[in-house]
Amino acid sequence: MDQEIRVSHAALVAAIDRSLAGVHVPANVREIEARLMAEADLQGVPSHGVRMLPPLLAAIREKKITADPQTRLERDRGATCLFDGNRGPGRFVATRAMEHAIERARRFGVGLCLARHTSHWGRAHAYACQAAQAGFVGLCATNAIPVMLAWGSSHPLLGNNPLAIAVPHLPDPVVLDIAMSQAAYGKIGTYRREGKKVPPGWGLDAAEMPTDDPAAILATRKLLPMGDHKGAGLALMIELLTGALAGGLLSQEIAAVDATGQDPDSSKLFLAIDVDSLGERDQFARRVEDMLAYLRRTEPDARIKFPGERGWQTRTRYLAEGIPIHPEIVAQLQAVGLQFR
Numbered sequence: 001m002d003q004e005i006r007v008s009h010a011a012l013v014a015a016i017d018r019s020l021a022g023v024h025v026p027a028n029v030r031e032i033e034a035r036l037m038a039e040a041d042l043q044g045v046p047s048h049g050v051r052m053l054p055p056l057l058a059a060i061r062e063k064k065i066t067a068d069p070q071t072r073l074e075r076d077r078g079a080t081c082l083f084d085g086n087r088g089p090g091r092f093v094a095t096r097a098m099e100h101a102i103e104r105a106r107r108f109g110v111g112l113c114l115a116r117h118t119s120h121w122g123r124a125h126a127y128a129c130q131a132a133q134a135g136f137v138g139l140c141a142t143n144a145i146p147v148m149l150a151w152g153s154s155h156p157l158l159g160n161n162p163l164a165i166a167v168p169h170l171p172d173p174v175v176l177d178i179a180m181s182q183a184a185y186g187k188i189g190t191y192r193r194e195g196k197k198v199p200p201g202w203g204l205d206a207a208e209m210p211t212d213d214p215a216a217i218l219a220t221r222k223l224l225p226m227g228d229h230k231g232a233g234l235a236l237m238i239e240l241l242t243g244a245l246a247g248g249l250l251s252q253e254i255a256a257v258d259a260t261g262q263d264p265d266s267s268k269l270f271l272a273i274d275v276d277s278l279g280e281r282d283q284f285a286r287r288v289e290d291m292l293a294y295l296r297r298t299e300p301d302a303r304i305k306f307p308g309e310r311g312w313q314t315r316t317r318y319l320a321e322g323i324p325i326h327p328e329i330v331a332q333l334q335a336v337g338l339q340f341r
Contacts, residue, residue, distance in 0.1 A: 003327060004324045004325060004326055004327055004330075005324070005325050005327075005330055005340075006321065006322030006323065006324055006325075007322055007323050007325055007340050008322055008323070009038060009042055009318070009319055009323060011340050011341070012038045012041065012042075012050060012323055012340070013034045013035060013038045014034075015050075015333075015338050015339065015340050015341075016030075016033065016034035016037055016038060016050060016053060016338075017030050017031070017034040018338075019053060019057060019336065019337070019338050020033055020034065020057075022057075022337070023057055023060045023061060023067055024067050024068070025060065025067045025068070025089065026067075026068050028092075029067070029068065029069070029088065029089055029092045032091055032092045032095050033056075033089050033091045033092055036091040036095070036122055036123075036126045037049055037050055037052065037053065037091065037122060038050065038323075039123075039126065040122055040123050040126075041318075041323045041325070042314075042315050042318050042319070042323055043125075043311035043312070043314055043315050043318075044310070044311060044314035044315075044318070045123060045125075045311065046190055046325075046326065046329065047184065047186030047187050047189055047190045048122045048123045048186055049122075050325065050329065050333065050338075051186075051189075051329045051332070052120070052122060053333065053336070053338065054332050054333065054335070054336045055260060055261065055262060056089065056120075056262070057336055059119070059258075059260070059262045059264070060089075064087070064119075064258055064260075064262060064264050065087055065088065065089060065119050065262060065264060066086050066087045066088050066089075067089075068088075069085060069086035069087065069088025069089070069092070069093065070086050071083065071084060071085055071086050071088060071093060071096055072084050072086075073100070078104070078108060079104045079105075079107075079108040079109075079110055079111055079112060080104070080111075080112045080113075080114070081100050081104065081112075081113050081114070082113075082114050082115075082116070082246065083096070083097050083100060083113050083114065083115040083116075084115075084116060084117050085097070085115050085116065085117045085118040085119075086117055087117050087118070087119060087264050087265065088118070088119070089119065090118055090119040090120045090121035090122065090263070091121055091122050091126065093115060093118045093119070093121070094115070094118065094121040094126070094127050094140070094268060094270070095126075095127065095130065097113045097115040097118075097127075097268060097270045098113065098127045098130050098131055098138065098140065098270045098272065099130075100113040100270070101113040101131070101138075101270040101271060101272040102130075102131055102134055102136055102272045104272070105131075105136055105272035105273060105274045105277075106274060109273070109274045109277030109278070110271070110272070110273050110274065110277070111271070111272045112269070112270070112271050112272075113269075113270040114242070114245060114246045114267065114268075114269055114270075115246070115267065115268045115269075115270065116246040116247065116248035116265070116267040116268075117248065117264075117265055118142075118263075118265075118266050118267065118268050119262050119263055119264050119265075119266065120144075120261065120262050120263045120266075121142060121268065123164075123177060124140055124141070124142065124162040124163065124164035124177050125164050125166075125175050125177035125308070125311070127140045127164065127270060128140050128164035128165055128166035128173075128175055128176075128177070129164075129166045129173050129175050129308075131166060131270075131272045132166035132167060132168045132169075132173035132174075132175065133168075133173060134272075135168055135275065135281070136168070136272040136273055136274055136275065137165075137166070137167055137168070137272070137273040137275065138164075138165070138166045138270075138271070138272055138273075139163075139164070139165045139166075139269075139270075139271040139272075139273075140163075140164050140268060140269060140270045140271070141161065141162065141163045141164070141238045141241065141242060141268065141269045142161065142162060142238075142242055142263075142266055142267070142268040142269070143159050143161050143238060143239050143242040143243045143250065143251050143254070143263075143266050143267055143268075144159035144160060144161055144162075144251060144254070144261075144263050144266060145159055145251055145252075145254050145255040145259060145261065145263060146158055146159055146221075146251050146252055146255055147159060147160055147181070147185050147221045147223050148160050148180065148181045148223045148224070148225055148231075148232070148235060149204070149222050149223065149224055149225065150225055150232035150235070150236075151229065151232055154208065155222070156221050156222060156223070157232075158180070158225075158232060158235040158236060158239065158251060159180075159235060159239070159251040159254075160179040160180050160181040160184060160185065160223060160225075160235065161179070161180050161234070161235040161238040161239060161242075161251075162177065162178065162179045162180070162184070163176075163177075163178055163180070163234070163238060164176060164177040164178075166308070167288060168275065168284075168285070168288075169285070169288055169289070169292075170285070171312075172308065172309075172312040173308065174288070174292070174306055174307055174308055174309075175307055175308030175311075176307035176308070177307075177308070178226070179226075180225055180226060180231045180232070180234050180235035180238070181202075181203075181223040181224060181225055181226060181231065182199075182201055182202045182203070182223065182224050182225070182226050182231075183198065183202045183223070185218070185221070185223060185261070188202060188203065188214045188217050188218055188223070189214070189218060191214040192214035192215050192218060193326050193328050193329075194326070196214070197212040197213070197214070198211075198212055198213075198214050198217070199212065200212050201224060202214075202217060202223065202224060203216075203217030203220070203222050203223045203224055204217070204220060204222040204224070205217070205219075205220060205222075206219065206220055208222075210224075238269075239251055241269055242266070242267040242268060242269050243266070243267045245267075245269075246267035248265060248266070248267035249265045249266070249267070253265075254266055292306060
């Protein structure tokens with residue numbers, strides 16, 4: 001097949017659900033996995049969507065990821081808790097962890113959940129947004145296998161350790177979701193699939209030279225940090241606030257266990273802040289809108305897109321037109337038996 005296909009959102013969710021059922025993932029887990037995996041494609045981020053299903057299925061079959069995780073709170077102290085994800089599917093575990101943070105924020109004004117023994121969660125966007133859609137400011141971060149050069153190193157030292165922050169706003173939250181590298185590894189993969197060149201500042205080739213060839217960067221895993229030392233420093237601090245603080249594995253230790261990118265035994269941080277505990281919710285909403293309005297009107301020709309806005313617009317369009325699936329991804333899905341019907 002050499003043409004992309006268009007799939008309805010409902011059909012994509014259902015197909016993912018059937019595939020996960022085939023490896024004995026229970027309904028409550030696969031509902032979250034399917035919904036959030038499809039949501040990434042729906043918002044125009046195919047790097048973190050259904051493309052990730054085949055490696056997830058393989059990891060479950062190989063028992064690197066637990067199909068039916070027995071999650072539990074290891075520590076529960078007021079506004080904070082330590083959550084054990086039992087190496088469960090990452091979207092399910094992350095959703096549960098953010099629920100713990102939100103529940104504590106309702107009681108204490110702020111809630112923090114640190115989760116260990118997790119796996120790849122797809123997009124950080126989903127969990128910060130989960131808090132914002134519930135009326136809370138949300139923040140989350142994770143460690144991951146080393147794919148990023150730092151401080152002049154010749155080989156990857158750090159994970160690109162994504163960070164997401166979301167603020168309540170109508171009709172849709174303002175959501176920043178960034179890797180600490182110039183571009184996420186998965187985004188570089190999207191450029192390769194689509195035959196696009198990347199900016200030369202995104203990574204190095206095998207000769208240690210900047211390159212616009214995404215395949216060369218994928219081969220070396222030598223991504224460059226955003227802002228040079230600033231991105232590297234942020235990645236290190238996220239490592240300390242996740243793997244180190246949780247008593248879990250650090251980036252290089254995760255890679256030693258499994259270098260596929262499923263990140264079993266990674267650690268994640270979830271923070272929720274109750275707006276009402278700090279002031280009037282309506283006033284906060286006005287101040288957010290005042291800032292966005294200022295940015296819109298000051299230079300209207302700049303056509304500013306706020307963090308997350310492009311994704312919400314894409315979501316509306318794809319709900320009407322169907323979600324495009326690249327032919328290479330279609331072939332990968334067919335190889336693991338996924339059928340759209």
